[in-house]
Amino acid sequence: MTTTYLIKGVRPLGGAATDVLLRDGVVAALGADASGTRAEIIDADGLIALPGLVDLHTHLREPGREDAETVETGSRCAALGGFTAVHAMANTEPVADTAGVVEQVWRLGREAGLCDVAPVGGVTVGLRGERLAELGAMAGSAARVRIFSDDGNCVSDAALMRRALEYVKAFDGVIAQHAQEPRLTEHAQMNEGALSGRLGLRGWPAAAEEAIIARDALLAAHVGSRLHVCHVSTAGSVEILRWAKSKGWSVTAEVTPHHLLLTDELATTYDPVYKVNPPLRTAEDTEALRDALADGTIDAVATDHAPHAIEDKESDWTDAAFGMLGLETALRVVQETMVETGRLNWAGVADRMSVRPARIGGLAGHGHPIAVGGPANLVLLDPAHRSPVDPTASASLSRNNPYASIALPGRVVTTFLRGRPTVLDAKLT
Amino acid sequence: MKRHLLSAADLDSDDALLVLDTAEEMRQLADRPIKKLPALRGRTVVNLFFEDSTRTRISFEAAAKRLSADVINFSAKGSSVSKGESLKDTALTLEAMGADGVVIRHSGSGAPHRLANSGWIRGCVINAGDGTHEHPTQALLDAFTMRRHLGELDGRRVTIVGDVLHSRVARSNVLLLATLGAQVTLVAPPTLLPVGVETWPCETSYELDGPLPKSDAVMMLRVQQERMNAAFFPTQREYSRRYGLDARRMGTLPDHAIVMHPGPMNRGMEISATVADSARSVIVEQVANGVSVRMAVLYLLLGGSEPALSATGEPAVATASAPESVPA
Numbered sequence: 001m002t003t004t005y006l007i008k009g010v011r012p013l014g015g016a017a018t019d020v021l022l023r024d025g026v027v028a029a030l031g032a033d034a035s036g037t038r039a040e041i042i043d044a045d046g047l048i049a050l051p052g053l054v055d056l057h058t059h060l061r062e063p064g065r066e067d068a069e070t071v072e073t074g075s076r077c078a079a080l081g082g083f084t085a086v087h088a089m090a091n092t093e094p095v096a097d098t099a100g101v102v103e104q105v106w107r108l109g110r111e112a113g114l115c116d117v118a119p120v121g122g123v124t125v126g127l128r129g130e131r132l133a134e135l136g137a138m139a140g141s142a143a144r145v146r147i148f149s150d151d152g153n154c155v156s157d158a159a160l161m162r163r164a165l166e167y168v169k170a171f172d173g174v175i176a177q178h179a180q181e182p183r184l185t186e187h188a189q190m191n192e193g194a195l196s197g198r199l200g201l202r203g204w205p206a207a208a209e210e211a212i213i214a215r216d217a218l219l220a221a222h223v224g225s226r227l228h229v230c231h232v233s234t235a236g237s238v239e240i241l242r243w244a245k246s247k248g249w250s251v252t253a254e255v256t257p258h259h260l261l262l263t264d265e266l267a268t269t270y271d272p273v274y275k276v277n278p279p280l281r282t283a284e285d286t287e288a289l290r291d292a293l294a295d296g297t298i299d300a301v302a303t304d305h306a307p308h309a310i311e312d313k314e315s316d317w318t319d320a321a322f323g324m325l326g327l328e329t330a331l332r333v334v335q336e337t338m339v340e341t342g343r344l345n346w347a348g349v350a351d352r353m354s355v356r357p358a359r360i361g362g363l364a365g366h367g368h369p370i371a372v373g374g375p376a377n378l379v380l381l382d383p384a385h386r387s388p389v390d391p392t393a394s395a396s397l398s399r400n401n402p403y404a405s406i407a408l409p410g411r412v413v414t415t416f417l418r419g420r421p422t423v424l425d426a427k428l429t
Numbered sequence: 430m431k432r433h434l435l436s437a438a439d440l441d442s443d444d445a446l447l448v449l450d451t452a453e454e455m456r457q458l459a460d461r462p463i464k465k466l467p468a469l470r471g472r473t474v475v476n477l478f479f480e481d482s483t484r485t486r487i488s489f490e491a492a493a494k495r496l497s498a499d500v501i502n503f504s505a506k507g508s509s510v511s512k513g514e515s516l517k518d519t520a521l522t523l524e525a526m527g528a529d530g531v532v533i534r535h536s537g538s539g540a541p542h543r544l545a546n547s548g549w550i551r552g553c554v555i556n557a558g559d560g561t562h563e564h565p566t567q568a569l570l571d572a573f574t575m576r577r578h579l580g581e582l583d584g585r586r587v588t589i590v591g592d593v594l595h596s597r598v599a600r601s602n603v604l605l606l607a608t609l610g611a612q613v614t615l616v617a618p619p620t621l622l623p624v625g626v627e628t629w630p631c632e633t634s635y636e637l638d639g640p641l642p643k644s645d646a647v648m649m650l651r652v653q654q655e656r657m658n659a660a661f662f663p664t665q666r667e668y669s670r671r672y673g674l675d676a677r678r679m680g681t682l683p684d685h686a687i688v689m690h691p692g693p694m695n696r697g698m699e700i701s702a703t704v705a706d707s708a709r710s711v712i713v714e715q716v717a718n719g720v721s722v723r724m725a726v727l728y729l730l731l732g733g734s735e736p737a738l739s740a741t742g743e744p745a746v747a748t749a750s751a752p753e754s755v756p757a
Contacts, residue, residue, distance in 0.1 A: 192624050193624060193625055194624065194625025194628045195625070196623070196625070197623030197624050197625040197626060197628075197629075198625070198628075198629075199538060199539065199562060200538035200539075200559070200560050200561040200562030200563065200597060200600060201538050201539070201561075201562075202561075203623075203624055205624075269542075269546075270538075270539030270540075270542045270543050271543075311515060314515065314517050315515055315516055315517070315543075316516055316535065316537040316539060316540035316543045317537060317538065317539045317540075317543065318536070318538060318539070318540075318560065319516075319537060
């Protein structure tokens, strides 16, 4: 028997205040109908309710780098950030390229119980880009894998990519491509531009991303399959995606919070906390990404939450690992870059951070509207809050947070996973 | 002057001229039987070389020793660094040993910047070459050498030829020469010019013959062996024909123009032996001047603000005016 909760005075998707009754894992009643039941009261005056957020791109590091993050600590970050489901990327040690590993990750997620952990399977064995992993076995496992990605590496071999796109049609899978032409980005350290030339850091040209996206969109269209593009970072990529979508092709894309907010100028500090792949780009790219997320050319925000042990970031720039944390700050960054700028309303945020990512990942229990009978996956946030980000306050085992001391709006107050609170009063339950 | 020398851009024109004038004083020492000043007695200078560079290291070592500093050479090969010790732990070790100044050479661009701004050490940091970023003391010794031959550099034309993309020498030279008012032209095949070079304070050219007759100094950059196999240019011979400085091309320079090279040279590649050994070549002099310039930098960053030598040319008691402790 689970507790019944009555959320009082909350504004679903930022609309009119109402009451929401959660019982037996579903939204049992709304408005006047919600009253009169014996329930735990949650005063949500001034808070906004969104469907629980879904992350298409999370690095949980387990198995292999449990010093940087585990499924459990990453799940804590997710819950605190308002997520009820995350997709765990395959680049663990061992790689999640077999039914055994994806089931292990899935099981660890169930044990942590703070959000649904949907493992992403590797496209190729060992993410080496040489031959296909047993995609069907992963799809048919208890983990029910639908997204396959070599993230961290690009499936750069065009013939192999074509085969992968074709093969996953058998179980309605999708290939999530890390678009990075490898030869154009050997030893690349930051966005290629005037700044990389001045700083003497090897450049990562926008064309290396755009060329792969264009190629893969054509391949996906040719074989009639689904392509998802990970962490889109350039204005040129947006144009190509817009073109591909105008053709009616099944191409979806995500953008990270950091690519919406931060720019390559930060590399002038040579502080590796700003080193990420794909790299931070220019202010013009940031603008184009925000516009594309607003008009739906980019479907989803995905964190690319990438924890790294302190010693892997506490070095000089070139030696440091790529990646930054993102789960706990994602919604705040989206509020700052999209809501405060008038580009998206809260319904739009729900669409880009819950509805569409759930659809892309094939997660039937997530991304539903807040309606009677729908699953009680909810996040309550306080949009009026604003405070500087404190990296030491994170639930992550890592501290590579690029937003340190940046003041961001919003605060996740409560997260419900199937009617059970994982976060109350901004603290884990 | 700023507390560290990480980039040639750290020097404004007053700073740059102060270094060059101080180096001129230091150079007078070279003509004396006893080539030593007490200026940095009791101070410790660490040469922290993560990348092999015997030439630069011994130049800094000689400079520090002539200023009576204690010198510790810390090279990566065969040390704890090659056994995986991090930059941070190395830095903390040096701090514990009381390094007043750290001269760092590193293969990673920005490593000196990181060392100076990390809070790991209190001493001043001198960049002795970081990745493909900068090598400011090389630019200073180049400017010093040019100044001795050409006088003040304001309005002078300097042509820098070769692998600008990977050259820390070129980056530092462009910045420093622009600060000093010289007009720089970079000459390279388009593959060896960085993206965004049009935003640098200089001109660029894809061919060498045009700029040479107007050049007061021409600086040939070393072409690294590994570039030759990475499609930056078709063959060594083609590079040499289009961008090498041979006797014919040298003949088109004005009579007063000098030929420079930061070393080590690839004779027959970017510079012919005839040119390297000609009367216009100041390449050996650059090496000698390197010591004077590095003495000036060490003196100004670690020592006092008094002139290094008194007006009469006698050594001043510089240690008396130097602060006893390193500012935090």
